[in-house]
Amino acid sequence: MIPRFKFSASIGKVLPSLLRPCNFPPLVSVSNYTYTRGRVVSRIDQKFIQNLGSHKIKIKTKLQSVKNFSKENILTLPNAISLARLLATPGLGYLILNNNHMYATGIFVVLCVSDLVDGYIARNVNGQSSIFGSIIDPVADKLMIGTATITLGIVGLLPLPLVILYISRDVGLVLFGAYLRYISLPPPVTLKQFFNLKLKTVEATPSYVSKINTVLQALLITTSLLAEVFEFSDSSVFPFLWYLTATTTVWSSVDYLCFKSGYRMIRRKRRKK
Structure with a gap:
């Protein structure tokens, strides 16, 4: 042994x-x-x-x-306010087309204030911030600004080149965001999966330049409506606002598309086959 x-x-x-x-x-x-x-x-x-x-x-x-994808609760107060602003946008366009400038001004100001309110609640109240809100809020803002811009251009209160610039910028940002959404989803990408906003893959956050541009656009729209109400349409302040908002519009477009400062990928990109 x-x-x-x-x-x-x-x-x-x-x-x-x-x-x-x-x-x-x-x-x-x-x-x-x-x-x-x-x-x-x-x-x-x-x-x-x-x-x-x-x-x-x-x-x-x-x-x-x-x-796995992370899911979240979209039934929040800021999201409800954003949806209400979205639903009220067609009424704003109808009032502008029918030359009801006083009522249109009041509704537009209320919608702008609601944008500030839902943003404040989402940032300062626990459980009210969501990825869905970060998407629906800028969409509602762009549709509101876009509707007011197009209708003001139709009735002759805004120059046509400025209207085309606004709309082209917003359409380009929407298409770019849709592209980022597509490449962030795992293959095969289906329509149900693409439009399921509970699946958070891309977060949209407005850049500093975009916030300035939105404020200037809202100021220009409000001033254009008030000019019709109080009959001071010949004021020299309008050309200055036109060129200023056009500059910030181009600047914010370059900031989004070239530097991607307004988008953040939540998960890794889709692998190429």
């Missing part, structure tokens, strides 16, 4: 000389190693083995979060 030896300090002194020719790292001292089930294991390895279970759980959780 082969005798069974106990691991002792003498063996710890002999092992380093035996292991060096095999290019194994030398054992510094016996106190740093333990003999477990026929194996010499360092305390560092023991600690790693003990933490391996928790690391596996963390890695599995991260992989699951990447694999």
Whole structure:
């Protein structure tokens, strides 16, 4: 019978000389190693083995979060206000086309205030911010501004080149956002998956330049409507506002399309086949 030896300090002194020719790292001292089930294991390895279970759980959780889409609650007060603003937009266009400038001015101001209110609630009230809100809010704003701009251009209160610039910019941003949405979804992309706004893949956040542009557009629309109400349409302030808003419109378009400052990818992009 082969005798069974106990691991002792003498063996710890002999092992380093035996292991060096095999290019194994030398054992510094016996106190740093333990003999477990026929194996010499360092305390560092023991600690790693003990933490391996928790690391596996963390890695599995991260992989699951990447694999699955995250969902959220879209039934919030800011989203309801944005939808109400969206539904009121056709009425605004109808009033402008029928030369009801006083009522159109009142409704437009109320809609602009509602935009400030839902933004404040979403930023400062817990549970009211959502990815759906970050999408529907700018969509409602662009439709409101676009409807007012087109109708004011039809009745001759805004120059046609400025109207074309506004609409081209908004249409381009919508198409660019749709493209980012498409490449962020896993293949195969279906219409149901594409229009399911609970699946958050791209977050749209207005840039600083875009906020300035929106304020200037709202100011120009309000001033144009008030000019008809109080009959001061010949004021020299309008050409200045036209050129200023045109400049910020082009600037914000370049900022979005070239630098992508208004979009953030929530998950990794779709792999190419």
